[in-house]
Amino acid sequence: MTPEDYSELIAELTPTAHPETVAAREAIGRTLRVDLVAQRSLPAFPTSAMDGFALDGAALQDARGGGAVPVIGDVPAGHDAPALRPGTAVRVMTGAPIPTGTEAVVPVEFTNAQATGGPPRSIRVSSLPEEVAKGWNIRAVGEDITAGDVVIAAGSRLSAAGVGTLAMLGIDEIAVDRAPRIGVIVTGDELRTTGTEAAGPLILNSNLPMLASMIAAEGSDVIEATCSDDSGELRGILGEMRRVADLVITTGGISAGAFEVVRQTLDGEHSRFLRLGLRPGAPQGHGRFGDLPLLHLPGTPQGAFIGFHLFARSLMNGQVLRTRWKKGLFAGPELAHHPKAVTLRPGAFTDTGEIRAADRARLPNFAAAEAIIRIPRGTGRLSPGSVIDYLEC
Ligand SMILES: Nc1nc2c(c(=O)[nH]1)N[C@H]1C(S)=C(S)[C@@H](COP(=O)(O)OP(=O)(O)OC[C@H]3O[C@@H](n4cnc5c(N)ncnc54)[C@H](O)[C@@H]3O)O[C@H]1N2
């Protein structure tokens, strides 16, 4: 089975989203639950788009004819504007309200006025475009947002510009999906946490900090557990996770060995295990413990890394793998296709934006990678200049 088909097979394990209301300032990266409908128009009042002078129609005509136009007021942003009398001007700053009666705003550079200091008593206009449309350099009410507009659609992830837009609209709180809670259970009697413990045939546990970091980077909460090769212990941890997690990822214990705790505990009753046409990351599994979705990744650090990027990330973002690959240009070195499996390699961008493959695909090779390169299965070779699929990592 290809990794893309597998991602579709397990898509029904996508964790259910739960609602919560958060402060708009804290909402970056969160998914909006409902359409954000503007309750007000912006600008809320006609606003000057330039530092300059607001002139009425008569004043514009005088100015065009070379006459001096008296300046009867001065409006910094944030202050009320006086009304224009016929044939007069008011100095206005960018963002200031427009005096009633204004035909257009003439930028200060088009006049004989100094840009700084107090307002002049009168101005002369040195140059004007042939045609000055009514409303020139005036931002009309609702030009940016009109009350009733859907500004951000439900299901979108809130960006920093989105946070700013909420603030523009005076929205302090917003309904979002609460951060998914992802359980990680690493398995294996051989795992140890510190260097002093990991003597002889014991192994330092790299999957837990690696997966926890990737989950945190997605904006999800992580619940960590380490499990021995004991079925009772695994069942106990899963029972606990069922109460708190939206999705559980396990690593290790799923291939063909004699002590495969995940497989032996869950196969048939809760989960299914299979080998994909994928290197690294061939052994995979998935299932449910009650209603808790389970994703079983291989124990090898590169297998767990790849499994997370391809399958866990797809579930967490509700996007199947097929739609997630990006297109890039391969910079080499030439690589042989695998006849039975999609192979993945660490990749890094060259100065010209092409992607160069590393020669091995162990976890340390992925440490310096910017991309995971997909090499389709086949019998030939992938040569430089080919279009390739990749995921950012
Ligand atoms: N007879 C077969 N043997 C294996 C097959 C196979 O098809 N037939 N597949 C191989 C492939 S490919 C992979 S990948 C591994 C997957 O094995 P498991 O998922 O069962 O993982 P373990 O055996 O528990 O561990 C494999 C390896 O990774 C180390 N490990 C495990 N957890 C961690 C951790 N948290 N941090 C660091 N390292 C970890 C573990 O010590 C083992 O060295 O199976 C192959 N074998």
Ligand code: MOO
């Ligand atoms: O396919 Mo395993 O994942 O060799 O590393």
